[in-house]
Amino acid sequence: MNKSIVYLIYFTGYTLLLLFFGKSGFKKTNNIRDFFVAGNSLGLTASIFTFCATWFSAASVQGVTGSLYAYGYSTIFYSIIPWFIGAVLLILLSTKLKEYEILTIPEFFYFRYNSKLMQSLGGIMIVVTYTLYITIQIRGFGIVISELLDINYLFSIVLIYLFIIYTTFGGLFSVSKTHVLNFILVAAGVIIASLIVMNNAGGFAEINKKASLINTRPFPSFPHITEKGGMLDSFANGQMPPLLVFTSFFGWGLGLAANPQYAIRIVSAKNKNTAIKMICYSLTILAVLYFCLLIIGLGGRTLAPNINSIKTVDEVFPYMIDNIIYSPFSGLILIGIVAASISTANSQLLLASSGFTYDLYKNLINANIEEEHLLNFNRVFIFAVGTVSLFLAVNPPESLLFYGGNLWAHFSATFLVPLYGGLFWKKATKEGAIASFAAGLITLIIFTNLNISSSLNPAFPSVIVSAAMFYIISSHFYNIRRI
Numbered sequence: 001m002n003k004s005i006v007y008l009i010y011f012t013g014y015t016l017l018l019l020f021f022g023k024s025g026f027k028k029t030n031n032i033r034d035f036f037v038a039g040n041s042l043g044l045t046a047s048i049f050t051f052c053a054t055w056f057s058a059a060s061v062q063g064v065t066g067s068l069y070a071y072g073y074s075t076i077f078y079s080i081i082p083w084f085i086g087a088v089l090l091i092l093l094s095t096k097l098k099e100y101e102i103l104t105i106p107e108f109f110y111f112r113y114n115s116k117l118m119q120s121l122g123g124i125m126i127v128v129t130y131t132l133y134i135t136i137q138i139r140g141f142g143i144v145i146s147e148l149l150d151i152n153y154l155f156s157i158v159l160i161y162l163f164i165i166y167t168t169f170g171g172l173f174s175v176s177k178t179h180v181l182n183f184i185l186v187a188a189g190v191i192i193a194s195l196i197v198m199n200n201a202g203g204f205a206e207i208n209k210k211a212s213l214i215n216t217r218p219f220p221s222f223p224h225i226t227e228k229g230g231m232l233d234s235f236a237n238g239q240m241p242p243l244l245v246f247t248s249f250f251g252w253g254l255g256l257a258a259n260p261q262y263a264i265r266i267v268s269a270k271n272k273n274t275a276i277k278m279i280c281y282s283l284t285i286l287a288v289l290y291f292c293l294l295i296i297g298l299g300g301r302t303l304a305p306n307i308n309s310i311k312t313v314d315e316v317f318p319y320m321i322d323n324i325i326y327s328p329f330s331g332l333i334l335i336g337i338v339a340a341s342i343s344t345a346n347s348q349l350l351l352a353s354s355g356f357t358y359d360l361y362k363n364l365i366n367a368n369i370e371e372e373h374l375l376n377f378n379r380v381f382i383f384a385v386g387t388v389s390l391f392l393a394v395n396p397p398e399s400l401l402f403y404g405g406n407l408w409a410h411f412s413a414t415f416l417v418p419l420y421g422g423l424f425w426k427k428a429t430k431e432g433a434i435a436s437f438a439a440g441l442i443t444l445i446i447f448t449n450l451n452i453s454s455s456l457n458p459a460f461p462s463v464i465v466s467a468a469m470f471y472i473i474s475s476h477f478y479n480i481r482r483i
Helices: 003-028 032-040 044-055 058-071 074-097 105-113 116-149 153-168 171-201 204-211 242-257 260-268 272-303 313-324 330-365 371-392 400-414 416-424 430-449 459-482
Strands: none
Touching (some): 003 116, 003 330, 032 171, 032 260, 032 330, 032 371, 044 260, 044 272, 044 330, 058 074, 058 272, 058 313, 058 330, 058 400, 074 400, 105 116, 105 260, 105 330, 105 416, 116 153, 116 313, 116 330, 116 371, 116 400, 116 430, 153 171, 153 371, 171 272, 171 313, 204 272, 242 459, 260 272, 260 330, 272 313, 313 330, 330 371, 400 416, 400 430, 400 459, 416 459
C-alpha cells in the first residue's frame, strides 16, 4: 500500500479517537473547580498519565532526539538531568502545596501573601509564557504532519490548532482523558522506534563505538562539524560550553520545579500521597523513555552520519522514521510525536486561560462573576490564546529545546523563590515576594538582551538576584512587624 495512504489511515484513526476521548470530559465539568483541577479528584493512574503526557512534549520527542543526533551525550547534561533534579523538588513541593485549597498556582500567592498584586503578576507570567511555549508544540506538530501527509506546514499547524482548542474546551477532565490516549501512543511510538534503531545499528555497545568515530556535519545548516569523540563527550568537544551546560539547570531544572503545569498536577491529585506517588512513578516511566530517545538519537546518527535534506534538529526524528528506519510501524511512531505535541499544548492552553480569567479578570475586575459565565469566558480565551500561538508558529523558533529552556527560565526567575519560600519559610512576606518576582524578571530581561544565551543561561543570575531580594526584603519587613 502507498506510504501516504497508510499515514492517512493512521491519522484518521487518531483523529476519531481524540474526538471520542475529548468529548467525555464535557459531561463531568459542572463548575470552575472541575474545569481547572478536575475537582481535585484525579486518582493515581489518571495523575500519572496526565503528568507524563504534559511533560513529554515536542521539546522532548523532537528537540531532545534531534539534539542527541547532533551533539550526542552533552544533551543529557544540558536538559534531561536538570529536568529530573527539578522533578525531585516537585516531590518536596507536594508535601506542602496540597494544604492550600487553590485553583491556580498564582492563587497560592494570594492566600500566602494576601496580595492580589502577586496573584496578578503570576497570572500575567503564565499567560505570556505559555502563549509563547505553545508555539513549540504547534511547530512540532506541523513538522510531523507535513512529513506524514505531505502537506504544507501552514495547513498542518491549523490542524493542531483545531485539535488543542477542542480538547481544552472541556477543561481538565477532557484534557486528562485525552492524555491517556496520547501518552500510550507516545510511549508505544518511542519504544518501537528505539527497538528498530537498536536492531539496525547492532546494539547499544555498537552504537557508542560507531558514534565515537563520527566526524561529519549532521546537516548542512548546522554550525559545527562533529569531531571524533565529540558525540560521547560531556560538552561535545566544546560545542556545548561547560558554563552553558551547568547554568541550564537554573533554566530547565529550576524552571520545571516552579512550573505551574506540574505544580497544578499536584493540586488536581486527590490527596498528598497520590501526588507524591504520581511524581515518583512518572519519573521512572520517563527515565525509560529518555533512554529510548538516547538510542534513537545516537543510533540514528550512526545509521545516517549526515542528513542533507533537513534544516534543524527538530526535523531529525520525523525524517528518520519516514526514510532511514521506515517500517510498518512508522505511521504509529509519527502519530506518537503528534500526540506528544497535543498533550502538552492543551495543558498549557488550559493554564493560560486560568491565568487570565481567574488570576487577572476575576481577581481584579469582576470578583462576583457567575461560574457559568466564567466557564464560557475561559473557552473564549482558550480560542484567543490558541489563535495567537498559531500566528506565532508561522515563524517559529529554530530549536525547540534551546527555546524552551529560555522560556522556562521565566518561571525560575519569578515563581521559584516566592513559591518555595512561601511554603517553607515562615518569615516570607508580601513585600519580599513582590521584590523577588520583579528583580528576577528584570535581571532575566537584562541578561537575555545581552545575547549571552549561547554560553550562559540567563536564569542563573536571575535566580540568584531573586533569592537575594526575597531574603533581604522579607527579613526587613518581618523584623519591622515584630517591633
